[in-house]
Amino acid sequence: MEPTAADREELERFAADLAHADGVAAFSEPTLLDLATPTGHGRHLVARGDDGAVIGWAHIDESDPDDVVVELGVAPAARRHGVGRALAGALAADDDARPGRIRVWAHGDRTGSADFAGDWGLVRERELWMMRRPSGAGPLPEQRPVEGVSIVAFVPGRDEDDVVAVNARAFAWHPEQGAMTADDVRRREQEPWFDPAGFLLAREDATGRLLGFHWTKRHPEGRSGDDGPIGEVYVVGVDPDAQGRGLGRALTLAGLHHLAGRGLDEVILYVEADNVPAVTTYRHLGFEVDAADVSYRLPS
Template identity: 75%
Template sequence: MTPTAADRAEIERLVAAVKHADGVSAWSEPVLLDLATPTGHGRHLVVRTEDGALAAWAHVEAGDPDDVVVELGVAPGARRHGIATAVARALLADPAIRPGHARVWAHGDRPGSAELAGALGLARDRDLWMMRRPAGAEPLPAPRAVEGVTIGPLRVGQDEPDVVAVNARAFAWHPEQGAMTVDDVVRREQEPWFDAEGFLLARDDGSGALLGFHWTKVHPDGARDGGPVGEVYVVGVDPDAQGRGLGGALTLAGLHHLAGRGLHEVVLYVEADNAAAVATYRRLGFEVDAVDVSFGLPEDI
């Protein structure tokens, strides 16, 4: 279906109800941005009860036919009636969702998600950790300078192509992050949380070339006390500039920026098997707080 404005509003209410019930959203930020965009490219499947109430919503991102991504959730009051199983089976019967080329995200790693995945023959293939630095953590190390490099804020309308080029090289291995486009950046610049001062770029003093960046984010809630929480949204360093300590310097610069805004509690997302990044974040006081799991559709299903 192509959601109308009324459909999107109804789905947004479902999203809020699921997050309130579970403590975690069943859908990722890119999916929710796609929902909010009238020209969004994702596919939508909704399930309604006999009285017309929205019982479930599934989003299918099939832009890359070799990596189709499904995210779905069921309204709290409609659970334990086989709706999630029925929706998942309907999606898996779609010829566009091919074994070995599709996966389903389970945000929060809830037991019911693992049970459903097992019943459908899906295999756990990725763990994405949300790590949190609590407000009471040890003080941050002092900002770190890198010789020949200046760190400053994004110039909106000028720096986006450079950011996207560095991001593509830094995350060539990453199925989601590496595909970021200039349009993706511009779309996020329209969000209420966007702050150019918190989008920090590291440039070479001689050539002016962009070497890396740290994009921070602020959520209006999510802290332990219910208040706002900062996020290490993306840290990317051009592979040709690695080995100079830029990743650590940019991470610290962003954390100090957030602290300067009064945000001493910070979260981030990192692949569980990225040992180097996890070790860096642990040294800065971050610990695993939640887990998102990707379940893949095996070739031999």
């Protein structure tokens, strides 16, 4: 379907209701941003009940034709009634639904999602951990400067291209994060949570060159809309040429101290489960695994 403005508002409410009911978001931030953009590139499959209300929604991101990403959610009252199966069947019937091409995210790694994936022959491919540093984790380590480097706040309208260039190098291996564009940054600058003071850049004193960044985020109502405000280590990226100087830890600590200064002692972050160096760093800072998202792929 090609959603109207009213459809987009209805799907946003549907996604929010799911997150509230399940305690975990069924749809990621990129999907919701795409939904909110009239020129978004995603396709939508929507199931409606007898009363016309949305009871199921699948978002299909085809921006990379060789890696089509699908997120799918079904209203709690409509589960185990074939709604998810109908949406998956419609997706499988697509002429472009070639094996190996489609990846499906299951946020929260719940038993029902794993069973659904097994029924469709999907193979577990990636695991993304949400780690949490609780408010009772104790004081943060003191910040230590990195010689020859200053950490400064992001300036909208000036720093987008530098951030995108470093991000592409830092996350060349990452199928989602590495594809971030300047337009993606500017779009997030329009979000209510955006705070340039919490977007920290590490620049080389001698040249002004950007070496890395830590973009923090604030969730005023928590993650499911009914708990207290929490902070997020949104993205930490370091240029590969600048690694080995302690920039990752310095930037992470600078962001955590910034969030604490805003009264956000509880902080979450997302990290690939197999990124051992990053996970080790975060554990040393008091983070522990709190939840997991899993992507499944239709094998070739």
